[in-house]
Amino acid sequence: MSDAPSPPGALSFLPIAGIPEVRPGDDLATLFGEAIATPPNPALHDGDVLVVAQKIVSKAENRYVELDHIVPGDEAKALAQRCGKDARLVELVLRESSEVLRAAPGVLIVRHRLGFVVANAAIDQSNLPESNGERALLLPADPDASARALRAQLERRYGIRLAVLISDSFGRAWRLGVCGSCVGCAGLQALVDLRGRRDRSGRVLQVTQLAVADQICASATLVGGEAAEGQPVVVVRGVPRAYLAEGSGVRDLLRPREQDLFR
Amino acid sequence: MSDAPSPPGALSFLPIAGIPEVRPGDDLATLFGEAIATPPNPALHDGDVLVVAQKIVSKAENRYVELDHIVPGDEAKALAQRCGKDARLVELVLRESSEVLRAAPGVLIVRHRLGFVVANAAIDQSNLPESNGERALLLPADPDASARALRAQLERRYGIRLAVLISDSFGRAWRLGVCGSCVGCAGLQALVDLRGRRDRSGRVLQVTQLAVADQICASATLVGGEAAEGQPVVVVRGVPRAYLAEGSGVRDLLRPREQDLFR
Numbered sequence: 001m002s003d004a005p006s007p008p009g010a011l012s013f014l015p016i017a018g019i020p021e022v023r024p025g026d027d028l029a030t031l032f033g034e035a036i037a038t039p040p041n042p043a044l045h046d047g048d049v050l051v052v053a054q055k056i057v058s059k060a061e062n063r064y065v066e067l068d069h070i071v072p073g074d075e076a077k078a079l080a081q082r083c084g085k086d087a088r089l090v091e092l093v094l095r096e097s098s099e100v101l102r103a104a105p106g107v108l109i110v111r112h113r114l115g116f117v118v119a120n121a122a123i124d125q126s127n128l129p130e131s132n133g134e135r136a137l138l139l140p141a142d143p144d145a146s147a148r149a150l151r152a153q154l155e156r157r158y159g160i161r162l163a164v165l166i167s168d169s170f171g172r173a174w175r176l177g178v179c180g181s182c183v184g185c186a187g188l189q190a191l192v193d194l195r196g197r198r199d200r201s202g203r204v205l206q207v208t209q210l211a212v213a214d215q216i217c218a219s220a221t222l223v224g225g226e227a228a229e230g231q232p233v234v235v236v237r238g239v240p241r242a243y244l245a246e247g248s249g250v251r252d253l254l255r256p257r258e259q260d261l262f263r
Numbered sequence: 264m265s266d267a268p269s270p271p272g273a274l275s276f277l278p279i280a281g282i283p284e285v286r287p288g289d290d291l292a293t294l295f296g297e298a299i300a301t302p303p304n305p306a307l308h309d310g311d312v313l314v315v316a317q318k319i320v321s322k323a324e325n326r327y328v329e330l331d332h333i334v335p336g337d338e339a340k341a342l343a344q345r346c347g348k349d350a351r352l353v354e355l356v357l358r359e360s361s362e363v364l365r366a367a368p369g370v371l372i373v374r375h376r377l378g379f380v381v382a383n384a385a386i387d388q389s390n391l392p393e394s395n396g397e398r399a400l401l402l403p404a405d406p407d408a409s410a411r412a413l414r415a416q417l418e419r420r421y422g423i424r425l426a427v428l429i430s431d432s433f434g435r436a437w438r439l440g441v442c443g444s445c446v447g448c449a450g451l452q453a454l455v456d457l458r459g460r461r462d463r464s465g466r467v468l469q470v471t472q473l474a475v476a477d478q479i480c481a482s483a484t485l486v487g488g489e490a491a492e493g494q495p496v497v498v499v500r501g502v503p504r505a506y507l508a509e510g511s512g513v514r515d516l517l518r519p520r521e522q523d524l525f526r
Contacts, residue, residue, distance in 0.1 A: 006275065006277065007277055007278065007280070007303040007304060007305060008278075008280075008303065009278045009280070009486060009494065010275060010276060010277050010278065010486070011275070011276040011482060011485060011486050012269065012273060012274070012275045012276070013273060013274040013275070013276075013482075013501075014269065014270055014273050015270065015271075015272045015273065017270070017271075017272070040270040040271065041270060042270060116437075117436075117437035117438075169473075172435060172436070172437075172474070173380075173435070173436035173437060173518075174379075174380035174435075174436060174518055175380075175444070175474060175477065175516045175517065175518055176454055176472055176474065176515070176516050176517065176518050177454045177455075177472040177473055177474030177475075177477070177516060178472065178473060178474060179442075179474045179477050179478055179481065180478060180481075181438070191439055191440045192440075209439055209440040209441065210432075210440055210441060210484075210485075211435070211438060211439065211440030211441060211442045212440075212485065214438065214440070214442050214481065215442055215443060215481045215482055215484055215485050216482060216485065218442065218443075218477065218478045218481030218482055219274060219276075219478055219479060219481060219482030220482075221473075221478055222274060222473075222475065222478050222479065222502065222503070223272060223273070223274050223501075231272065238276075238486075239485065240485070252439070253438050253439050253440060254438065254439065255436075255437055255438055255439050
């Protein structure tokens with residue numbers, strides 16, 4: 001814990017402690033408000049970006065599925081055998097996806113119908129509350145809409161301008177390990193386009209598009225210590241004002257299918 | 264600029280202002296030391312992680328190449344035509360790479376001989392100082408070794424324990440926009456392996472490997488405002504102590520070629 005003031009240009013990731021286990025139907029804005037009112041949690045400032053773990057948004061939206069209620073079809077059964085996975089889970093993955101990109105032992109990478117390329121359609125089975133049978137948790141039905149709704153509620157409540165990102169941990173094609181990635185976005189330009197801008201010598205910049213929402217979500221996942229799933233809500237302070245514009249949500253970050261060079 | 268103290272578990276990205284244009288032969292530890300001694304730059308604390316932009320490490324190591332000195336071979340000429348790129352640059356890309364993964368108009372993705380899958384072998388042509396002809400800047404010859412050397416110098420100078428990451432902006436297979444990525448690492452476990460750990464309900468965790476070094480570099484790239492290249496040196500404070508272990512460098516993050524499912 002440091003008492004030194006932040007220098008200009010600093011970016012701070014401040015965890016919000018004390019968010020209770022989220023249950024279906026819970027109002028996240030209310031839960032956050034109660035937590036934020038409790039020291040040492042930081043008060044929200046104008047321009048803050050809230051990064052919210054997908055898991056608690058999905059829980060609030062009751063995106064649970066009981067695996068016992070899922071009857072796998074033939075495609076799911078065949079894929080499950082190829083991947084060494086539960087056929088009911090694979091059936092769920094197929095229902096959530098528009099396309100299977102790779103299936104191999106232990107690996108099932110799909111294009112989620114929301115456009116994300118992700119293992120197992122981002123279906124979650126860890127850190128779920130007890131139930132009688134096995135459960136799975138799907139992504140929010142429309143994470144951009146979830147982010148927009150939460151942002152509107154919080155902005156009204158606090159009378160300040162905020163952005164809300166919903167993050168999940170995704171693997172990468174070319175590197176090991178997961179990284180926080182943005183799955184829902186409101187109030188921030190997810191992708192900042194610098195095309196046409198020039199460097200200090202007047203040369204057109206090579207790096208032309210910044211994945212700002214992913215860059216923010218990546219570190220947010222680290223906040224709160226060594227737990228595998230970090231803190232469910234992190235306030236990010238110091239994101240450049242120019243990025244806090246209305247964007248078109250997370251779809252800006254999705255590589256169009258026809259530009260996918262690795263099929 | 265906030266004067267509020269950071270709550271427990273916070274992660275702060277503090278830019279180091281006033282790093283001069285780096286020239287070949289410059290000693291980065293000396294340049295950093297001079298900058299850090301100047302307010303409002305933060306003093307270094309035990310456990311801080313320094314994220315250093317690849318570009319200034321390459322400049323200090325004189326990794327410049329004059330394109331006029333490069334004679335493209337037949338393979339480079341053919342590839343250059345396919346990609347619509349300068350044949351001399353493509354020749355350099357080939358010399359830096361072990362394998363071409365994709366070549367298409369405007370796109371040349373290779374496996375760098377260091378193991379990174381990256382466009383144009385991470386060769387840089389923006390924000391380079393004036394020269395008579397066109398220049399390019401290669402990655403450091405051994406970025407892990409560069410990170411280790413810088414870490415050793417700074418730890419000796421300040422008598423504290425530090426980690427040093429060298430970052431670059433890399434594109435991703437499945438998402439648009441670049442994200443800060445780690446290309447050199449010392450004093451930090453680049454990949455934290457949680458395999459076998461269990462969640463709160465005793466279920467084996469699904470997310471098993473965290474790309475900690477990439478998660479840190481991703482947000483560091485955002486620090487310092489809207490410039491396309493951010494601040495060259497960022498101090499990251501609050502990284503969990505457990506991650507500050509001796510690792511094997513950035514190679515821990517590289518997906519082994521035989522596990523590459525997208526070839």
